[in-house]
Amino acid sequence: MPSLFLTGKPRIGKSTIIRKLVKYLQATYPETISTHGFYTSEVSDGPNKFRIGFDIITIDGQKGVLSRKKDYWTGSPFDNNAPRVGGYIVNLKEFERLAIPSITVHHNNEEEKFEKKKLDVIIIDEVGKMECFSNEFNEIVRNLVLKNNNVNNKSNDDIYVIGTVAMKHDGLAEEIRNKAGFGKISKGIKEDNKNLVILEVTYENRDYMVDNIVFELEKILDKGNF
Numbered sequence: 308m309p310s311l312f313l314t315g316k317p318r319i320g321k322s323t324i325i326r327k328l329v330k331y332l333q334a335t336y337p338e339t340i341s342t343h344g345f346y347t348s349e350v351s352d353g354p355n356k357f358r359i360g361f362d363i364i365t366i367d368g369q370k371g372v373l374s375r376k377k378d379y380w381t382g383s384p385f386d387n388n389a390p391r392v393g394g395y396i397v398n399l400k401e402f403e404r405l406a407i408p409s410i411t412v413h414h415n416n417e418e419e420k421f422e423k424k425k426l427d428v429i430i431i432d433e434v435g436k437m438e439c440f441s442n443e444f445n446e447i448v449r450n451l452v453l454k455n456n457n458v459n460n461k462s463n464d465d466i467y468v469i470g471t472v473a474m475k476h477d478g479l480a481e482e483i484r485n486k487a488g489f490g491k492i493s494k495g496i497k498e499d500n501k502n503l504v505i506l507e508v509t510y511e512n513r514d515y516m517v518d519n520i521v522f523e524l525e526k527i528l529d530k531g532n533f
Contacts, residue, residue, distance in 0.1 A: 308502075310452045310468035311523060312434075312483060313516070315508035321471040322346055324508065324516045325432045328469070329366060331517060332428065332524075339528055342366050344430030345409045347373055360395055361437070363402055365409040366430060371401040374437055390440040397437045407443055410451070412466060426527060431470035439479050448479060452503060453486055467527065469520060472505065 313321045325346045332340050345365045352359045360375035374395040375381070390397040412427050431448060438444055451468050473480045489505040508516060 308465065308467050308527075309523075310470070310503045311520060312468075312470045312472045312487070312503070312505045313508050314472050314474045314484070314489065314505055315513075316474065319508050319510070320513045321508050322348065322432055324513060324520075325430060325469070325471060328517050328520055329430060331521065336524075336528075339425055340428055340524070341425040342428050342430065343409055343412060344428075344432070345406050346430060346432035350375075352379065363405050365405050367409070369405055369409075371405050372398045373402050374398060390437075392436050395437070397440055399440055402438065403441050403443060406438070406441070407447065410444075410447055426524070427466045428524070429466055429468050429470075431468060433471035433473065434480050434483060435471075435473040436476045436478075436480075439476070445479050449482070452483060467524065474507075 313324060315321055329342055329346070332342050343366055345363055348362045348364055349358055350360045350362055351357060359379040361373040362370055363373040364370045372382070374392065374397045376394050377385075377396060380396060385396050385398075390399060410429050410431060412429065429451065434448060451466065452470075472483050474484075483503070484505065487503045487505040489507075506516065506519065512519075
């Protein structure tokens with residue numbers, strides 16, 4: 308099953324597109340698409356909307372702290388060895404507690420085997436520097452996107468991954484960009500790499516990007532080969 312990722316400059320609107328997409332899919336395709344995963348959201352403070360960190364929000368409505376600036380850290384004291392990105396302290400335990408189950412599809416209930424088959428869509432927003440501090444997250448995403456292995460009793464052929472990937476970070480983000488043929492020379496869709504495509508979000512195309520993604524999903528639904 309193909310995977311589709313969005314990339315683009317910081318604050319270009321990738322997560323906004325993901326949120327709009329999830330809302331549309333849940334409202335329009337409740338009988339044919341089952342949506343899982345998570346997205347991230349900026350957290351701001353003060354009248355000038357000073358960014359103090361990021362939250363993680365799962366598709367089923369759970370919410371937690373992904374990162375905060377030191378002066379805005381809440382809850383239990385942070386570990387001085389906690390990973391950091393710039394001035395942000397990453398709450399790795401909270402991220403893994405919410406993200407890992409949300410991107411792991413289980414179909415162990417006997418009744419589910421006889422239900423009308425749905426297309427599983429896993430939302431991963433995003434594959435970036437903060438998220439990739441988690442080795443478990445990296446392994447799951449590699450299996451979903453870069454390999455053909457089975458993940459938790461469900462074949463990758465039954466899962467469509469939609470995510471966002473950092474434009475410049477290395478590690479897993481770079482692996483995904485390279486796999487899709489997205490780089491300095493060739494940006495956008497690589498025609499000979501149909502299992503993994505990357506679309507760059509720009510100010511010019513972001514308003515109709517949800518429509519583009521829905522169009523790709525509808526082609527799969529029409530074929531019914533999932």
